[in-house]
Amino acid sequence: RVGARVSPTILPRWIDGPLSRAAFAAGFGSRERDGVLAERLIVEEDALVHVPAYLSDAEAAALPCAGLTAWHAVVELGAAQAGDTVAIETTGGVAVFALQFALAQGLRPIVTSRSAEKLARAAALGAAHTIDTSRTPAWHEDVLAFTNGEGARLVIDMGLDGGLARSSAAAAFEGTVAIVGVVGGWSATLEIGPVMNKNLRVRGVETGSRAMFERMNARLAARELRPVVDRGFPFSQAEAAFARLRESPFGKVVVSLA
8 A cells, every 4th residue: 555665576476386487587687677776666566565564674675685585495495494404605695584584493503604703793693503614615524513414404505616516515315405696606516426315405596476575574573583784875875885795794785765
């Protein structure tokens, strides 16, 4: 209704159910449709969701892409249950959301990063274990050691250079590697042996449907979870916001019209 605080979904045609070619088409920021760095948008009514009332506009702006992708990977896939271990690569927007959702699900999160400062922040949020990949590049070995050789039931893979091989090595038998990013580019090397021998499920995760978004917002509101915003920029400094994003911030970078 007029005056409601709402957020658009990334893929306006993906309302519910499995992702299809038609649902994937014409997403915001695609070849067919501009993104949302704009003063005004025209959005289909059925592509909008209500924003939880307790969130600020900046916090709500973090939900449609990073928040929903993490929710999809950690919760909607159903790959891990309370008490299971989840390994999360990096501490960017999707990763920090994944940490928060993993804790809300009763999982044991392991977080990797090259920054000791960011790892300290992840530990303060509740990470069960952290791995400094500048000191331990073969971080999968640390995951195996922490889990007594069992591995992580779910690995959140950010598409880092060489990361997919380490993710599959870190995963438990019958585990899942959820690919949620392309930090290292659109190509990656996958070693077939660990995937086949451990019966792994390697699963791509594309944001999420409107129904997923609504379920995520209900969980957020029930627990009053707050997105981690690294820094905000005014609209006039959008280029500086993109520069900050390239610096690998802890959490989300937000651009405000104000």
